[in-house]
Amino acid sequence: MENNVMEEQLRTLSELLEERRFSGAGAIVKDMNPADAAWILEELPEQRMPVLFRLLPKELAADTFAYMEPESQELLVQGFSDRELDEVMEQLFLDDTVDMIEEMPANVVKKILRHVDSETRRMINQVLNYPKDSAGSIMTMEYVDLKRSMTVEQAFERIRRTGVEKETIYTCYVTDSRRKLLGIVTVKDLLLARKDEVIRNIMETNVKYVSTHTDQEEAARALSKYDFLALPVVDAEERLVGIVTVDDAIDVIQEEATEDIEKMAAIAPSDRPYMKTGVFATWRKRVPWLLFLMISATFTSGILASFEGALAASMVLTNFIPMLMDTGGNSGGQSSATIIRGLSLGEIQYRDVPRVLLKECSVAMLCGGTLALANFVKLLLVDRVALTVAAVVCVTLVAAILVANIVGSSLPILAKRLGLDPTVTASPLITTIVDAVVLMIYFNIAKAVLGI
Amino acid sequence: MENNVMEEQLRTLSELLEERRFSGAGAIVKDMNPADAAWILEELPEQRMPVLFRLLPKELAADTFAYMEPESQELLVQGFSDRELDEVMEQLFLDDTVDMIEEMPANVVKKILRHVDSETRRMINQVLNYPKDSAGSIMTMEYVDLKRSMTVEQAFERIRRTGVEKETIYTCYVTDSRRKLLGIVTVKDLLLARKDEVIRNIMETNVKYVSTHTDQEEAARALSKYDFLALPVVDAEERLVGIVTVDDAIDVIQEEATEDIEKMAAIAPSDRPYMKTGVFATWRKRVPWLLFLMISATFTSGILASFEGALAASMVLTNFIPMLMDTGGNSGGQSSATIIRGLSLGEIQYRDVPRVLLKECSVAMLCGGTLALANFVKLLLVDRVALTVAAVVCVTLVAAILVANIVGSSLPILAKRLGLDPTVTASPLITTIVDAVVLMIYFNIAKAVLGI
Numbered sequence: 001m002e003n004n005v006m007e008e009q010l011r012t013l014s015e016l017l018e019e020r021r022f023s024g025a026g027a028i029v030k031d032m033n034p035a036d037a038a039w040i041l042e043e044l045p046e047q048r049m050p051v052l053f054r055l056l057p058k059e060l061a062a063d064t065f066a067y068m069e070p071e072s073q074e075l076l077v078q079g080f081s082d083r084e085l086d087e088v089m090e091q092l093f094l095d096d097t098v099d100m101i102e103e104m105p106a107n108v109v110k111k112i113l114r115h116v117d118s119e120t121r122r123m124i125n126q127v128l129n130y131p132k133d134s135a136g137s138i139m140t141m142e143y144v145d146l147k148r149s150m151t152v153e154q155a156f157e158r159i160r161r162t163g164v165e166k167e168t169i170y171t172c173y174v175t176d177s178r179r180k181l182l183g184i185v186t187v188k189d190l191l192l193a194r195k196d197e198v199i200r201n202i203m204e205t206n207v208k209y210v211s212t213h214t215d216q217e218e219a220a221r222a223l224s225k226y227d228f229l230a231l232p233v234v235d236a237e238e239r240l241v242g243i244v245t246v247d248d249a250i251d252v253i254q255e256e257a258t259e260d261i262e263k264m265a266a267i268a269p270s271d272r273p274y275m276k277t278g279v280f281a282t283w284r285k286r287v288p289w290l291l292f293l294m295i296s297a298t299f300t301s302g303i304l305a306s307f308e309g310a311l312a313a314s315m316v317l318t319n320f321i322p323m324l325m326d327t328g329g330n331s332g333g334q335s336s337a338t339i340i341r342g343l344s345l346g347e348i349q350y351r352d353v354p355r356v357l358l359k360e361c362s363v364a365m366l367c368g369g370t371l372a373l374a375n376f377v378k379l380l381l382v383d384r385v386a387l388t389v390a391a392v393v394c395v396t397l398v399a400a401i402l403v404a405n406i407v408g409s410s411l412p413i414l415a416k417r418l419g420l421d422p423t424v425t426a427s428p429l430i431t432t433i434v435d436a437v438v439l440m441i442y443f444n445i446a447k448a449v450l451g452i
Numbered sequence: 453m454e455n456n457v458m459e460e461q462l463r464t465l466s467e468l469l470e471e472r473r474f475s476g477a478g479a480i481v482k483d484m485n486p487a488d489a490a491w492i493l494e495e496l497p498e499q500r501m502p503v504l505f506r507l508l509p510k511e512l513a514a515d516t517f518a519y520m521e522p523e524s525q526e527l528l529v530q531g532f533s534d535r536e537l538d539e540v541m542e543q544l545f546l547d548d549t550v551d552m553i554e555e556m557p558a559n560v561v562k563k564i565l566r567h568v569d570s571e572t573r574r575m576i577n578q579v580l581n582y583p584k585d586s587a588g589s590i591m592t593m594e595y596v597d598l599k600r601s602m603t604v605e606q607a608f609e610r611i612r613r614t615g616v617e618k619e620t621i622y623t624c625y626v627t628d629s630r631r632k633l634l635g636i637v638t639v640k641d642l643l644l645a646r647k648d649e650v651i652r653n654i655m656e657t658n659v660k661y662v663s664t665h666t667d668q669e670e671a672a673r674a675l676s677k678y679d680f681l682a683l684p685v686v687d688a689e690e691r692l693v694g695i696v697t698v699d700d701a702i703d704v705i706q707e708e709a710t711e712d713i714e715k716m717a718a719i720a721p722s723d724r725p726y727m728k729t730g731v732f733a734t735w736r737k738r739v740p741w742l743l744f745l746m747i748s749a750t751f752t753s754g755i756l757a758s759f760e761g762a763l764a765a766s767m768v769l770t771n772f773i774p775m776l777m778d779t780g781g782n783s784g785g786q787s788s789a790t791i792i793r794g795l796s797l798g799e800i801q802y803r804d805v806p807r808v809l810l811k812e813c814s815v816a817m818l819c820g821g822t823l824a825l826a827n828f829v830k831l832l833l834v835d836r837v838a839l840t841v842a843a844v845v846c847v848t849l850v851a852a853i854l855v856a857n858i859v860g861s862s863l864p865i866l867a868k869r870l871g872l873d874p875t876v877t878a879s880p881l882i883t884t885i886v887d888a889v890v891l892m893i894y895f896n897i898a899k900a901v902l903g904i
Binding site: 032033035156159160163164169170187188191192208224225227229246247249250251253254258260261262264265266267273274275279280282283286287289290293294295297298300301302304305308312315316318319320321322325326327329330331333334336337338341342345347348352355356359362363366370371374375378383401431432435439 | 483484485487608611612615616621640644657658660679698703706710713714716717718727732734735739741749750752753757760768771775782783786789790791800804815818819826835853883884887
């Protein structure tokens with residue numbers, strides 16, 4: 001329903017802009033939520049976007065700007081007058097500024113940096129220097145810091161004075177003169193305390209924090225685990241340098257889940273939405289894995305070729321190759337998806353490996369048994385194959401699922417242990433390995449049982 | 453590093469409890485973060501858990517309880533004295549109480565409900581009545597409500613008086629006498645406003661909200677889109693009945709991503725962590741899909757059987773079946789994973805279908821061309837097959853990728869349009885369909901070109 005309302009507003013605004021009825025358009029957008037305004041702006045034809053952007057009230061314009069995609073931001077910056085750029089940059093939070101700068105071409109970055117003060121420029125450079133995907137790279141330096149000798153009243157004064165340009169004021173950070181983090185105090189604590197109470201007595205000293213080089217995913221997971229609104233980030237000397245806020249943590253969680261899903265499907269991950277990625281970019285993301293997997297799959301051709309004699313002797317065996325390979329691949333995919341997600345969420349640790357393997361083998365025996373039974377009945381009654389052929393197929397089926405689950409569960413854990421990304425071992429790669437193993441098992445059992 | 457600290461503490465606590473040095477153990481846990489305390493309790497042997505729980509300070513005990521898994525909660529509740537249960541229930545937030553009750557057997561629920569006041573009981577029943585996975589079922593009713601005629605000072609008084617037991621105080625909801633939602637005001641707004649300012653003048657009236665029956669995933673997405681700390685939930689008469697807080701939204705986002713990954717790997721989703729799910733439960737989650745996919749895969753056996761003559765005439769064709777089927781499956785899996793995630797994140801709409809299909813076909817032609825070229829060279833130089841055979845394989849390869857991408861991208865969208873879950877159409881199902889189509893194409897091209 002909400003979506004329909006937005007589509008409706010988009011249509012109305014397009015018409016108003018076309019007819020150059022700007023005050024009408026301005027009246028519609030002036031109370032809009034910035035996320036919605038950003039959506040509308042990006043759906044408009046390119047030449048109308050700057051027109052509507054200029055109709056936004058000053059503060060909303062900056063907030064909306066922060067929600068837009070890098071391409072649209074670039075387009076707007078290119079067209080901004082000096083005053084417009086000043087206004088937007090002044091309102092923008094530091095982490096949004098950094099996000100934008102990371103995606104812009106050099107000439108636009110230069111234009112932007114001319115419009116921020118030297119202190120902000122220093123902070124931008126600092127954040128840009130942290131490794132990609134680290135807590136440092138997504139943090140903001142705009143937090144409220146307090147001293148432990150302050151009273152609650154003094155703390156509120158400081159929040160009132162400095163809070164308007166902070167990204168969050170609800171968790172305040174107590175630091176000493178060398179910026180070492182001593183404790184945190186929330187606005188809720190402050191509101192519920194007496195006005196003359198001293199911060200030292202009400203602050204929480206058991207503070208959870210991450211370092212600037214901590215992986216952003218780990219930072220997001222900590223924030224979610226402890227239900228925090230913000231998580232402090234410290235440098236190598238344990239001095240507070242910034243905070244990661246919950247809204248950025250959610251974005252990280254969403255991005256990492258998308259990345260996991262892409263990698264499991266053998267796609268090189270990107271941080272661009274599907275509809276905004278071009279055909280060539282999509283091709284580049286997909287073709288390397290397809291190529292690699294195709295080449296690995298030729299091993300199966302080799303195996304098939306080496307058993308050509310056996311196949312020719314018993315053509316009926318060919319018919320069950322796809323079913324056996326598919327089932328092995330499916331079962332291995334189930335195992336690996338479960339294990340990869342468990343590793344991702346921190347639910348599975350290295351010390352769990354024996355339990356994981358035991359469990360996957362037990363599940364494989366149960367699933368294999370069920371499937372073999374169903375298949376055996378079908379092979380005899382529907383396909384009417386010889387009893388020995390049915391036996392070969394069903395024994396291979398159980399073996400295939402067992403191998404698939406062992407490979408599917410141990411490969412991601414092994415990858416993680418070796419410092420590799422467990423996700424890249426997912427389904428397609430495992431399928432290729434399982435295919436080869438299943439064929440070897442199949443023909444060797446067939447040779448032994450059928451004597452071909 | 454953090455993990456090692458926790459493991460270390462776990463070992464120390466186990467030893468202290470074993471040696472019955474309870475005051476030592478109590479000293480360690482008394483300042484612990486509740487999420488950490490919950491982890492430690494659940495890692496301890498079952499008989500030690502209640503012992504350590506009783507060593508926690510009262511308030512920490514209730515917070516820790518909220519972070520524990522349902523089984524552990526049940527174990528604790530079974531052993532609680534009336535006074536202990538009273539203390540925990542009094543401290544627990546409503547949404548945590550409801551989460552717990554949903555998972556408990558009836559006799560434990562009865563015991564719990566005897567220890568909550570009648571107002572809480574009424575609210576619990578109301579929340580329990582909302583559909584599973586709806587915004588109503590995850591909301592809390594413990595929010596701060598204000599009247600628009602209040603001054604800022606009166607608002608702060610109300611927050612101080614009622615705030616301590618609210619789940620969040622940072623966003624306050626302005627309602628009229630019939631509980632209709634008029635606006636929101638944040639504590640930041642309040643702190644930055646004059647004390648005698650009236651709420652009416654500073655409240656934000658363009659309020660985003662969801663209804664009690666909105667899907668929880670949509671509510672979480674809205675919260676993340678607008679960077680809110682809490683999202684109001686209204687009933688059919690637009691009266692405010694509760695709020696969804698950001699910590700619960702993050703849990704929903706994590707759960708839904710896990711569910712998507714499980715379904716894409718053809719596993720019935722569960723909301724239990726892997727290590728806490730038994731072998732039989734895991735088997736039940738996996739075997740139906742394996743069985744269904746195995747039966748569908750027998751279609752491929754049928755197709756192979758029907759082309760037995762052609763195969764016998766040109767045995768070399770068999771060798772490339774696995775490679776063709778795998779590549780088709782991989783490419784279809786790439787398309788479907790991308791589209792399913794895009795649908796999940798709301799990035800792809802129905803009106804995008806023509807653009808999606810056009811793009812997938814273009815990408816398929818590019819990927820197919822690349823792979824066919826690589827394969828052609830390999831077939832001639834390495835495998836030394838006849839030119840005609842190489843041509844058949846490579847043309848089939850392009851066709852396979854084209855079909856795979858069309859099926860992989862359109863099936864999820866079609867499923868969603870029909871009100872089905874797009875995720876269940878993912879990779880394995882698509883693989884099965886693609887396999888069958890690829891075989892048909894392969895043999896028909898082979899028959900035509902090779903004249904067999």
